[in-house]
Amino acid sequence: MSISYVPRALGPAALLLLAASNAEAACRMVGGDAFVDHTFDVAYTPLPDQKIGELRGEIEIQCDSTAEMQGNILPAFSGVTYVRDVETDDGPAAGYQFGPGSPLLVFQYSTRDIGCVEPDGSDCPIQELWYEDTLLADGVSKDIEWAVTWPRQRIGITVYVYSRGDQMVSASRRQVATTTTRIGAAVGRHTFTLGVQFKSQTCAVSPQTVALDPVDARVLDQQLSAGEKPFNVAVNCGSTGRPLILQMSDVHDAASTGDLLVPAPGSSISGVGLQVIHDGAAVRMQHAWHYGTTTGGAVSVPFSARYQRTPGVLRGGSIRSEVSLLADYY
Known part of the structure; x- marks a missing residue:
């Protein structure tokens, strides 16, 4: 009596699982989340939609190889409320207030290549190339197609302070936003604790x-x-x-x-x-x-x-x- 073993091909579900596992392993966050804690010291202006302050928080991503990755950005604002759209250099953007009479905040996502590898294995010079600028709104998910051309990149969220026009009042510092970015298995967060005071x-x-x-x-x-x-x-x-x-x-x-x-x-x-x-x-x-x-x-x-x-x-x-x-x- 003899028993023979015939190997069976993996089914579609298994193949999909392996493909997802490989994609998730392609990139990972380096250095942890970004915590931005800052009080803007700004000059008063009675004119509306004037940019009077800005600050950027970054998280770093490391990828094993270059690839086309699918990403997602989900902002959640808790300490501010939407007032109106602000006219920015990149078009209308959602403007958020701390409270009645406060300046308005605008949030924008972008990425930056920070290095590459030459054919001989040495590091390329650090670049300052920004791309994929995306204006953010509370609770509105943004899907991104992320072309990983260099292994190391930084994901940044910039917060801008705009004048609302007419009279304005200062705003005490508080947590106002947390933005979650997912790229494959990599998950990074930006947390903003902000306030605004006017220069004397x-x-x-x-x-x-x-x-x-x-x-x-x-x-x-x-x-x-x-x-x-x-x-x-x-x-x-x-x-x-x-x-x-x-x-x-x-x-x-x-x-x-x-x-x-x-x-x-x-x-x-x-x-x-x-x-x-x-x-x-x-x-x-x-x-x-x-x-x-x-x-x-x-x-x-x-x-x-x-x-x-x-x-x-x-x-x-x-x-x-x-x-x-x-x-x-x-």
Whole structure:
């Protein structure tokens, strides 16, 4: 009795499985996912659809050989919401806001060849060739045909910040997007944690000299403060409707954070100092405060100055102090 074994051909299902396995093994991610954590520091503009910031995150892919690969990009935005399309250099793109009044974010995918292998096995020079630019929208999957011409490439997601027009407000940093890229068995992710703040821009401040009237030393000794005199400072900013920030500092004591000014050289009085008053309270040096919004022209800011009794022997004479006023808008 004899038993013979006749090998059977693999069925279609097995052949498909092997083909899929070979394709999945062709490429792999190198170096892990990309985590982009950044607060944009941007300049304000009232014009819409102006690009005011951009940042790119990249993941690297390594392929065993060159091939035509099928890929897929799936963006998921959680910390921002769609507002409207933005006019970009590459056409209309979905614009997303952090919240009412914030700048708009636009996301774009592209790849970059970063190296190749010469016939002798040496590395080719690093290239800066970008291609396959694709604008992304929340939850909208993008299928890509990926031509792997060099073994090493980088997949990048660029986030752009655009002005929305009219007034805008800053946005605190938060996680706003995660984009998943699949190419064969390779899976990579870009995670964006972003915020936007506006650069301060300085307003013009008109110099002001205030001469206080003389006061009786006995009155000052009894009342502790006297001789208060009002004055106004003109602040001229180049924009309209932006938050105006004011801050004073003592010219003769840059480190001071108090509300009593240091007498300038040549002052002869003792037991007396000077204070600047705003809105009924003495102004503390280097403590910024909000003062309404800019008007696009001159704003008249009211202050007053007064004598203030200080410890020590009170002797008559003259006193001079100087402060600087910094006016910024965002």
